[in-house]
Amino acid sequence: MWLSQPLLRRKMRRRGVAEPGYLLKVEERFGHYDLPPETGTGFVWIHAVSLGETRTSAILLAALREALPGMRLLLTHGTATGQAEGKALLRPGDVQVWQPWDSAGATRRFLAQFKPRIGLLMETEIWPNLVAHCAAAGVPLVLVNARLSAKSLHQAEQFAALARPAYGGLAAVWAQSEDDAMRLRALGAPVKGVLGNLKFDASPDPAKLQTGRDWCRTWREATGRPVVLFASAREGEEIQLLQSLKRFRLLKQKDPAVGAMKLGVNEVQWLIVPRHPQRFDQVAALIEAEGFSLSRRSHWRDSPAPAEVWLGDSLGEMALYYGLGEVALLGGSFEPLGGQNLIEAAACGCPVLMGPSTFNFSEAAALAEAAGAARRVADMDAAVQAALDLLNDPAALAEAAAAGPRFAGAHKGAARKTAAAVAALVQE
Template identity: 35%
Template sequence: MGRWLYSLCLYLALPCALAFLGYRSLREPGYRSNLRQRFGHVKPDGEEPIWVHAVSVGEVLAAAPMVRRLMARFPERPVLITTVTPTGADRVRDLFGEEVAHRYVPYDLPHMVNRFLSRVQPSILVIMETEVWPNLVHACDDRGIPVILANARLSEKSATGYSRFAPLALPPFQKLDWIAAQAEADAERFVSLGARPERVTVTGSIKYDVRIGNQARAAAAGLRELIGGERPVWIAASTHDGEEGLVLDAHCRLLEQYPEALLVLVPRHPERFDAVARLVADRGLVTARRASGDDPAGAQVYLADTMGELPMLFGCAQAAFMGGSLIARGGHNPLEAAAWSLPVLSGPHVFNFSSVYQQLSTEGGMSFVIGRDDLARELGYFFGHPQVRRVAGTRAGAVMDANQGALDQLYEGVCWRLAGSFV
């Protein structure tokens, strides 16, 4: 009964969803492309593909190493990657070109999901992190398609929200064939929502298995030389509306102590690049925009208004602030910064990655800041005490090294279930 009520509500909300797509497309034209795919009207691309669902850019990047291994292990099987956002779709094309197929995932309405599954006929579905949709999971279960929740995380806040709708939330978790949880706390929350304990494994986070390639290192070194090798440089990554102003205020205070300091500012959403540029100009700061090819040597703020370059940009900095944390967005993944052995700074709101931040904090690889004054003070201390900064960065890198191996466990678990689905 719960799923039917849920479906009825979705049908009633469909006009609002279409209106939202139209609104988003005004700023991001990509939302207008391939609109029919969101209703399940897709063309198959190969028989019984391995289907990986990744909501947006972060999930695509996390899934990429696993997808590469699966392609090598099962070369006869096509791979389909679905996303929700156009930026995620762009990242799929950037990483894989024509090696994999991309489609937009359908709305979670029964006839749209069934239309999609009838046309694609996947052999397995691997969902990255948290995207569990009741009708999709039910339809896959009906058709005998194994569903895996990979690199799975579930915050306490989200678990509480699911529990309020137990008749709807519990059945999908009960039907999942395997949940590869990032941490013990995540596993316990999934079990509390109905997942079968014998189908839940704590594998760790595959995001610890970050590898910085030679190409990224060379690009970072070149950009660092262009910036000026001796300058104090910090990066504010994946910032949000309402947060950039605090970051810029902190940078203005830092400039009083270190006039040569440079902030590499990386807003989370591309449609806000111009608005953030205006915020910088309003504070009278000299700005260079990466997309325009501006020279950052004389700038006070380097606005990284491009997509897909954040992993490289960390390599240009000496300290990293992770956005979405000074406001209640739950923070963003700090592990790419830690992979460069950078000390990490974050606001208090990190519930999306609580276990990761807790470990980094316990090992001395990161510090929490309350607001702009605290952020400016910590940055000033790091730049004034380079040995302290280097030790904190080394400890952050050590956390990465100590937690690697989740990708191997996830890959083997997917392969085992994938091989069974071919029989």
Template identity: 40%
Template structure:
């Protein structure tokens, strides 16, 4: 009954969903392409494939170590990777090329997901992180396709949201064959929603195993910005946070007049608006996509898939989606990437999606929480004035990453029995 009501609501919202794609295609034409795949009419993958779903860029990055491990352990095993966003699709192709099959995951409509699974007939489904789709899971169970939720995370805020549909959430989680959770706390929240405890394994976070980027691009960017100048990065910012970053940058330049801000908005459709904001406020702004080499105070990263290289070029990284002043604070973004590169990280108070990781970073002394733009400017100034302290924080961050590696091997061990039985 609950799933039927959910499906009715989803069908009713379908025109809005396609309207949103059309609206977003004003800035990114990729949003108006491949609509048939949104309804389950994707290209067929090779027979007997393993299907892995990674929503967008972040999930694709997390999945890369696992995909690499699967390809090395089973070189003849065909892989189908689905994403939801064009940015995720483009990033997947840039990293893996044609070594995997790819299409969009359809909307969670009963007919669309049945069509998708009937066309692909995967021997196993692997879903990354927090993707609980009632109709997709029900269709997989009906077709006897084992379904694993890996690198699973569930913030307290998301758990409260799922709890409002408690019976539907429980039925959905009961259809999972196994779950590999990032932390014990994530696992307990899933169990509280209805996951059978015997199906849970705490495997850790796959992002700890992501290979550090080649430093060449970061070194070149640092040289372009000026080797002797202080550089900080505001990464994955959302609406409202770019203004906070620019305000902090103006305050910072009172003490460090030659400081450079690398500004990396989270969503590509906002690049042009952010560039306009920077220039209207009088900042000498360079665009990553059209860099003429002239000196700048703000370097706008209007490009995709380069965030690790941008981090490598910076002295300090502020992680967006986390400032309470942002009207769209999302619960923060991943702190692992700056830590992996040995960069001190700063972040706002809204880090619900990465609460355990935040506590690890804070307890170890590898990062700091800031309250607002003025606090951000003060912490930036203090760290830029103390290179020795930055170096120690970076060393602690890298040691923390090394301590928590191994999620790929544990996740692969969770998956292997289902490949053998297939």
């Protein structure tokens, strides 16, 4: 890890071309800070590597501040989007820095600088040096909202000499589900309980959700076209959707059953929201290269502008997009990537169509499907067909939309339970 530091620096320079945030305070990644060393041990340290984990940590943080009045937050990240999102979580006395690179020197300097009273790793972030040096320094390091897919377990078992001491060196692990707990225990992790998924405790931004619904209603009245959203699309998936739309256009001309549908692909407004902001321009170019007219969210003023495909190129507006869409395709599930979070879509009342790959959210996907808030499809063509079927069946669409908030609301409570467990460990 020490020898690989030049490679990390080169990676930061390359990433910084598209995302300047990666060029800020690079020395923090190696344990060098422009802050005076802490003299006490008051920090509650949360490591949220990227954007999704940072948003999840915000849910837990609200409960932690109630359980530990006066706590000071030390917040670390690995990505520029995570760091940008995390700034809004800070209060006076809190500190935000980059995650230390997992070398012995960087982790020792980090711990000596901040002297955290406890460290919380969000979901999956296990680093062998970090675990070992926290144990040596007497800093209890825990994994919260923990998940481990069967694929990740298999990969970890290939490097058991590193993985087992790392998982076994944690002070506590609180898992999302019994299946996650079983897999974590197989690596020697000290699982102390199954507390549920923190994402169920998130509340969609009501103002953005209402704006999306208002735009949906206005657009429907003006054009008659419902909106289908491809949420958190990953690389390789956007082209699948665009090519599928082309196939359905040809099929409409040849297949009388498809041609007879009241709402076909040409009568639907398609909206693509890429998962990663650095891909916004790339996806815009792809849409136009495939022959579709394009309108970007960043160019809208008070309402969407007409085009065959809309591009959701903004951050922090998923509630708006779920309000605008009447059906959502789940990004990350049409390539073997494990899927993205579907809980927010359900909470917003937007029915979800998910592809075959949801191993990162296996329990949530199964629960959503059982509740009627989501449906499983085999591939992108099946997803487009399922979206059209729902839009042409208003009763089924309304039923699926109503099932989402019921499903999301039924599984709340993980934030309070996790905060109580963390507070108890701190008091110990």
